[in-house]
Amino acid sequence: MNQSGVPEPRIEYAPKHYICKRAKEPLVLDGRVDKAFWEAADWTDDFVDIEGDLRPKPGKQTKVKMLWDDDYFYFAAELMEDQIWATLTERDSVIFYDNDFEIFIDPDGDSHQYYEFEINALNTVWDLLLVKPYRDGGPPVNGWDISGLKTAVHIDGELNTPGADNRKWSVEVAIPWTSLKECAEGNRPPAPGEFWRVNFSRVEWQTEVQDGKYCKVLNPETGKPFPEDNWVWSPMGIINMHYPELWGYVVFSEDETLQSFELPEDERIKWELRKLYYRERNYYETHGEFTQDVKLLMGEESWSCSPVIETTRSLFQITAPSSDGTAVICIREDGKLWKE
The missing domain is CATH 3.30.1300 (Pantoate--beta-alanine Ligase; Chain: A,domain 2)
Structure with a gap:
């Protein structure tokens, strides 16, 4: 076994929750989140620092919507940004070396066998399965791919163009249950009223413009980029997303009037x-x-x-x-x- 210690998060146990309603129509992905498909979905709370109240609030807003139907788990993310850039174009690159948006899903809440998905502004993705968290010796399965995955990115501004009138970039993701049910209880999609553990992260690097291009700001003492910011939906109390027990609760509902969730x-x-x-x-x-x-x-x-x-x-x-x-x-x- 992995005999290392496990840092205890410095946070009160109060994961966020979200009522995920059923989609009323098929999704045609174009990366835009201001269309009729998403009107039924509420926005999450704005993202906070990964350590929660231990750190200042992010300077740029991020929020997410979710919906579901018989075939897909749908996500929409809106990331306010005045410096929209990305460099990685090969699937399963380490996408968080760019600014990115990330989804984490633990279907049965046991903290083992969960999914991670990352996407940058070039619509390049990294999808992987974690057998168990790194703290427990779990290897990532990089060869695992989401069969039937659909993604799209919309740029409200200009990509990789310093000085452009940039406002935000947005993402749409549709993940089929045929892939997600692999690690779910009973190897099936969720039933109405059930919940899965889910969280989101946004990685944001400090950048500056050199020779007409965005570059990461280097720490003069180390010669390496300053550490990235990690902004999340449900705070972790520790700089580590791989504590699935602290992710939010997403409740799958067919009741359009359901507004609240009481933690069992x-x-x-x-x-x-x-x-x-x-x-x-x-x-x-x-x-x-x-x-x-x-x-x-x-x-x-x-x-x-x-x-x-x-x-x-x-x-x-x-x-x-x-x-x-x-x-x-x-x-x-x-x-x-x-x-x-």
Whole structure:
């Protein structure tokens, strides 16, 4: 197993949620988000810094819409921008080396086997499957492609043209359920009323104009570009998107009047088990062994669950009863979470 520690996010557990309504017509993609297809969808809250309130709010607005039907999960993103540029043209390049827009999807919420999608202003994409987060030793499967993927980008301004009257760029993405259901519970699309864990990220580099071209601003002390900004829908409390347990909740609905979502109590229990997972992993990094001392890991905080820890020399499993007492929720040393 990966025996490294796992930094605990510095954030209150309050993921964003979004009611995803059904599309009323087929989508003809052109990258524009100001058309009839998207009128039924609400905008998400504006993106914030990946660390949430620990950092200033982004200087450029980003927001997203979502819809669904029997065939696709639809996304529209609008990114306000006065410097619209991109360089990468080959599929499955590391797209975040450009400014980009990213989608993360964990269908069953177990933090394993989830999807990442990135796109730049040239409509170049990188799609990959993560067997498990990097913190848990999970390799990315770069060879995985979204079969039937549809994308489009619209530029409100001029691409790669410093001095142009740039206002924004926008993205449309249609991902077929035939690809997404691979990692979903029961290998099927969501049913009305179910939720998937989803988040979005926007990578923004500091740039300047040299010889008529946009270039990343270099840190004179290192000779390398300054770190990129990461702006997200649901804040992470840590500069790492690969904490799926902190992504937002997207509820798939056929009820056009549904406006709110109440977090199920079992999701709170899962979060408490996740915090114990962080602390158990960090204990191992310091002491070279896992501990069965629940009180030591729980500290002085208030908890709603009553966990039990089982350990071996290299493994652990933490369990707690579900909110209704009919099942047990479990998490193990590689972060896999499930109910039995």
